[in-house]
Amino acid sequence: MTLSDNPVQPGASTAAVVDPDYPVTPVPAHARKSFVSLAVVLLGFTVFTPTMLAGAQLGSAFPLGELVRVILLGSLILGTYVALLGWIGANTGLTTVVMARYVLGNRGSKLGSILLGGTQIGWYGVVIGTIGDLTAQAFEWESDLAKATVMIATSVLMCLTACYGYRGMYWVSAISTPLILILAFWVLFRSLDEVGGWSGLADVEPNGSMTVAVAITTVVGTFVSAGTQAPNWTRFARTGSQALLACVIGFLIGNGLMIFFGATGAMTFGQGDFVLVLYDLGLVTWGLVLLFGNLWKSNADTAYAFGVAGAALFARPSKTPFVIGGSVIGTVLALVGVQNHLVDYLVLLGVFIPPLGGVVIGDYFARWRRGGMPEGEPLPALNVPNLAVYALASAVAWIAKETEFGVPPVFGVVLAALGAYVVGRAGLNRRLSPTGD
Template sequence: MPSPSNDYSLQRVPDSQTVSSGHIALVIIGGTIGIPAFLMAAQIGSGLGFIAATTAFICGALILGSMNACTSWVGSVTRLSASKLIENAFGMQGSKFINAMVAFTLAGWYGVICKMFGDAANTVLSSLGVHLPHALYLIVGSILMLWVSLKGFKGIDKLALWLVPLMVIFIMTAAYKALESPDAELLWQVKSELSFTSAISAVVGAYIAGVVIQPDYSRFAKSPKGASLAAGLALVIAFPLVLTLTSIPAIISQQSDLILVMVGIGIGAPAFFLLLLSSWSSNVLTLYSSSLSINTIFPTFSLRNITLFIGILGTAIAFTDVQSYFIEFLILLGIAIPPVGAIYCLNFWFNSKRTSEHDKIKNNHWSAIYAWLSGCIIGWLSSNDYFSITQVASLDSILLSSTIYFALRKRCLHFPRKLIKQDTLIVENNPINELLNDKKE
């Protein structure tokens, strides 16, 4: 039986636990508002100028929104987490490495954001005359994030419902105050310190991992169409709006740190609350999805204990200097993770076309593994300027891996005697297989 205490991490979410698509949209928007997004928007705004930066934000968001709609659709139809969808696509053993990679990446980001929160909180509160140990900010922030994550999706849903409107108000306040500055004309200066394609790549890279783990939240949606629409629009409309508002004070003040800008224009207290709320909102999602990925690898462990472990691990990372080296590694993983979402979406599409009800998952599904490895290689070549199709490394990796996976799977379907034994498609007692069979009946 599905276990609510494990937040249905290994089973399909029942109808009784679903929520409206509006709730899903708020969760996504809450995940996009965070310190990394603030820094990225400020740097792009300062490097390109307001008009070009806004255009880059919109282009990147269109790419993310279309992909997010696809992964959200698959998650809401199957009612399965991203880690279970990965298991269906890559096989029982092949998926363990992929899920471990996703979990490790998210745990690393959890630590990095905790570190950013601690540093920024110390700066803001010191400017307000409050001097507390730096470690205290890290520990208290991590405890708050853990507290909500342990409550599962319901806790995340409630958090987003309260925090997203507040965060948007704080960002709008900073933009409004900046526009009152005598230096507001700086907003219209044209700059070329950053290439336009690099800016789009940065926007895509800022949330591409979130697109891959989108089923973790859309699986709770009542309607697949509503979930897909909400997920797409949340990134196509809300994300570029947040980035644009964030870039305004950065461009006018010539300062790349939104929090310091807010302190400089006399709204230090709202700056601290924005910092707290944004870190809280984005890191809760990171911790939750990381825990789901690990739970798929170790199904006998409770989701609660896994969440506690990853939270402690991420907090420990925040106390070390490893993040100064970890960022480069995370960038590489940003190339490796995007093809995963494309492959599990295509896998779902292929399975929906199958007529056989006797397929079983083997340890490894080689078509998915070969396609993913090919995508990683082209992504690495693109990121190092050796070869590129779209000038965006993550998109190059997605395009190639999708093409190869499609070709290999079509070959498997046409020549089953040769290849079907090496790359069977659906696991015995697999929730996706059960779902498709229920539809046929």
């Protein structure tokens, strides 16, 4: 793809870009970022305290040796998937939802915008609600008004950071991520002291049960939905190799570490969340520093993601109105307690979102890798062959989840990627008639 300073959105008018983050157009060469900058943003995205809750489930079900193998395998699957998408994002300069225009058609891509934007608004509400609940727990507040005030104030801060764009998320990540990692490693060492070192940790007997397949699914599922949107940030990379390596650092190493921290917390203290471990150790202030610093940067990334999804859905050049609108919706959801009711919904979205990334990967390698996704390419309203591939892959992933067979996200991604590649190489997409929006 040829990057230009005034790129044109497929199927849209040549309106001037008014958002410096280019939510619906390719990121031009002069706006690309350094590898260090990109790695900081992606690592800050995945160093996410709620991920430790998934680790806690694993820590109570496996001894140390098997636990490490499960985390490594699950993280390898997740990192490979996200790295491929991130590489494509750097080569095209486009977000996932805009790439979906080429893959699913102008109208078909709105499915991707709704799925990706909708799940991120839900996660935003869950995180805001979690902040309010844990703050109230730390200070033993019983007032609903005090809890609501914390939720609204933190939501405003996160929304403003997302509106500021890539630069805002970079600085928040650069400041908070090192602090969080230092604190997390410190608690890990305290955990080892508690049980007599690594040998003592290896001797801890699991008190729960979980199959290896379910455990790998849990590891992959922690960030597979968010990872599908990795191109939102890797499109700022100067080269595809830089984007790929940054994704490995963030989604394989960073996410894997957070799962491991949560697992050791559960094995040692019976807690999977380091914030609650710090509370138990009497370090309430440090617990709140970890909580706010970590969730601030992660939820700013979430708000950014549904902002660019909204811009693509409604074909608008600026993400800001959608960041604000989504933040308001997410805050309202938090105020009514969505964090207590949304888990099953988010797990279900985790089944249906990964196949979307698989279709993007397969179609890109089949049709666009050599010539790129050219600006102004006439596109059909619906790319029926690729939509059919997505539907089939999602159905297989859902059946796998319901029957607890294998690793549903992997089934969805692999089947979607292979199906889209076959359809693309067979030339079925070239027979479609462009119909615009």
